[in-house]
Amino acid sequence: MPVRRGIGEIRATTARSTSSPVSAVTSTFERKSIVVDGLITGYLEAGSGDTVVLLHGGEFGASADLAWECTIGALASRYRVLAPDMLGYGHSAKVVDFVDGRGLRIRHVARFCATMGVTSAHFVGNSMGAINLLVDTTSASPALPVRSLSLICGGGAIQRNEHADALYDYDGTVAGMRRIVTALFAGLQWPDDDAYVTRRHESSAMPGAWEAIAAARFRRPGATAPPTPSTDRAYGRIGVPTLVVEGAGDKLLPSGWAADVAGRIGGARSVVVDDAGHCPQIERPEAVNHLLLDFLEGSTVS
Secondary structure, three states: OOOOOHHHHHOEEEOOOOOOOOOOOOOOEEEEEEEOEEEEEEEEEOOOOOOOEEEEOOOOOOHHHHHHHHHHHHHOOOOEEEEEEEOOOOOOOOOOOOOHEEEHHHHEEEHHHOOOOOOOOOEEEEHHHHHHHHHOOOOOOOOOEEEEEEEOOOOOOOOOOOHHHHHHHHOHHHHHHHHHHHHHHHOOOOOHHHHHHHHHHHHHOOOHHHHHHOOOOOOOOOOOOOOOOOOOOHHHHHOOEEEEEEOOOOOOOOHHHHHHHOOOOOOOOOEEOOOOOOOHHOOOHHHHHHHHHHHHHHOOOO
């Protein structure tokens, strides 16, 4: 059990990801935990070299393992990869800030990076992770040490439909998780795969996990539901290379949102991944891994 002195105890285990229903891509990584500002923070680590930080989505049951198990191995062949569980998710502390929940998670990731000695990194985010990256990099005082941005299905305006309802109205049941999986993926093989749905359901049932995510969506009696994340941001403040990835079969975001967002960021590129929904890094891992590696190396992404 390694300990890095001065930054807190790091507990490490080695894990091999479970392959997805349609992909044989697996990754070997270390699952670790560290105390950041008094809060247990779970994360995955693999590889060496320049640092890439992966930020997962915000659906019930989300975690670094589920979001990035098909990505870590490919990136770790050339980079040091860190994938933290954001607060409220996975193996991290189940805490909620009712005033500035998004800001708390952004600041926590920034402190995680500082604690890990990361002063500059490539950041890749999916869904909520991508939105958090946009919120930070378009703010007047960014907290994250961003060297480049890869935004996967996060940045467009969430459509209000039955799929969005599935994400917001999760009741903790296996049937409810199947609705979430249906919302996240273009292919029906995912919600039809009982083992995969069960795995995500088990993640959502970890002690405090459902409560933390559900509590973050509480509102006082009589208050109107909060709006979906705005796409009206100070995009001109983003001064790093940016890649925006859209899933052609995304059930939550409107077609063409990636080109629209990329068009507001100087020098940004947008790519549409066919046969993929809201999590193309899981549904089409080979294609997304190729895009990310080309982008990170400064190659032209077609």
